[in-house]
Amino acid sequence: MIFDILTIFPEYFESPLRVGLLGKALERGLLKVRVHNLRDFATDKHRTVDDKPFGGGEGMLFKPEPLYRALEALRAEPPSPWVIYLSPQGRRFNHRLARELSRKERLVLLCGRYEGIDERIRAHFVDEELSIGDYVLFGGEVAALVVLEAVARWVPGVVGCEDSVKRDSFAEGLLKHPQYTRPREFLGYRVPEVLLSGDHARVERWRRERSLEITFERRPDLLREARLSPEDRAFLRE
Ligand code: SAM
DSSP: OEEEEEESOGGGGTTTTTSHHHHHHHHTTSOEEEEEEGGGGOOSTTOOOEEOOTTOOSSOEEOHHHHHHHHHHHHHSSSOOEEEEEEEEEEEOOHHHHHHHTTSSEEEEEEOOTTOBOHHHHHHSOSEEEESSSSOOSOSHHHHHHHHHHHHTTSTTSSSOHHHHHTSTTTTSSOOOOOOOSOSEETTEEOOGGGGSOOHHHHHHHHHHHHHHHHHHHOHHHHTTSOOOHHHHHHHHO
16 A cells, blocks of 8 residues: 655654554555645745735645645556545544555655645645644644555554454444553553453453443443344343
């Protein structure tokens, strides 16, 4: 899968693209991430990409011409990309969208700065606008990284054990159960006995019930869409 990131701060992505599973996936060629400097698509000697908004007001906006040239150059290359503008006004990004987007061959992630971008680009040259939450960031770079990581996890091979992705929070509609590692006892706090029992069926049931419990307590909204067995429903009624 290919990601093209369009930004005025390409250096922002240097470390995140080198470390952890993302770095490994890039090394192994499972993902390709290309970072493009929007200023390379400006035509004046100062490489200007912003201007004052018509009608007055504070702040600056990305001008349409460099954005248009950059997006046209990216679209001209195969495979045809899906262009996403990261914006607080977009559709709220979530687990389901991450999974859906991972089926695309190529994404362009456009990072705004300042007051955002000229409306004509947003309205006519962007396929989708995504927000990572109800707050305003300085720029779209953090949001682009959030989308990149969440999508990349679903690209086959990126997370070594694919089953673990399918068992993470949200994948089955619930939050994940608590997990423990050695030692068995820490400062007097013990690992639940069932996890040491070696009884696989009991462990699975315990995990499912803890997932249901945590989801009920913290995110009851998720239960509306989760696939629940009659046994799950009986447990939740208790
Ligand atoms: N003036 C804009 C508004 O009120 O909606 C906010 C612009 S913000 C300061 C600058 C850039 O940060 C945006 O163009 C966008 O790319 C990015 N950004 C800010 N908050 C975001 C969020 N919650 N999700 C995704 N991108 C965001």
